Amino acid sequence: MDLTAVSGRMTLELAALLARPSDHFPDPTAPLSAPPEADTSAAPLAPDLAARLGDGPLGRRCRDRAMARAAGLTALPFDAAFFRRLASADRPRLALRCVLAPPEVIDPLARLLAGAMAQDRIRHAILRADREALRLSLGDAALAFGMRQASVFAAPLATLWPETLALPRSDTDPNPVPALGLGLIARLINMQDATLATLFRKRHPTAAADPVTDEAQDRAAWRLIAQELEE
Known part of the structure; x- marks a missing residue:
């Protein structure tokens, strides 16, 4: 098994999960309990703006981006060390x-x-x-x-x-x-x-x-x- 390819594919899946919280989380805007440095001060889109954007791809993308900021998903500390572990050990890959x-x-x-x-x-x-x-x-x-x-x-x-x-x-x-x-x-x-x-x-x-x-x-x-x- 090409572990680099596997970890690369899972990294892309992780990025997609974080970018589309409305698809993957039961309460997309609920703030994360950690990390403490996450920015949970942002709010979802105002209802009038969300209505103007509509349900098309642009509107959905904007809503997901606002949800991700509100939940702190955009500030998660995934660093180079995390991705090295992902490419070299079984348990981090299973965890992901x-x-x-x-x-x-x-x-x-x-x-x-x-x-x-x-x-x-x-x-x-x-x-x-x-x-x-x-x-x-x-x-x-x-x-x-x-x-x-x-x-x-x-x-x-x-x-x-x-x-x-x-x-x-x-x-x-x-x-x-x-x-x-x-x-x-x-x-x-x-x-x-x-x-x-x-x-x-x-x-x-x-x-x-x-x-x-x-x-x-x-x-x-x-x-x-x-x-x-x-x-």
Whole structure:
């Protein structure tokens, strides 16, 4: 694999993401929590100006540019050292892949990681109601992974499951489980680059707080992420 070509393509994808916040962020104008030097004093286009520009390419470009300034996206500190790491190491590239991947890719990945965390809970679920609650919260694929494969491929993640977590009992109940997987992804990204982690959390604002992990857990989680994103 030509890593320089891969990192170059991902750099272009990152530039496109930052240039078109309306396409990639649920709340494009929400200020980033970091970096502190980001300029969050700018505001989106005034409604009358936005109306005059219309919905054509120019209007959309101007609105996206204003959104990017308002959110601090134009001041992110991506420097030469970041791009060197991107071209020379696997984990920074995987971290960026997580940021660039659309929700329809990240959401199943988050559930898979949550399924690995829940592996002991799954094995000890005897009551039908408990098994159904796990199915509702994880989905069939992540539940099957947690039941059959997690103990082999991701055993260290079992200790990250919060024992007091309330699982949904119906489709209308809040489901906190995907947020656990998103929080783990955010934690792993943050260990590679804090700015990328900030972008990931902006794309996935429901992510739980970063869990505390050890090296074995990090390795197991990165292995699953690589398996899902690089197939």
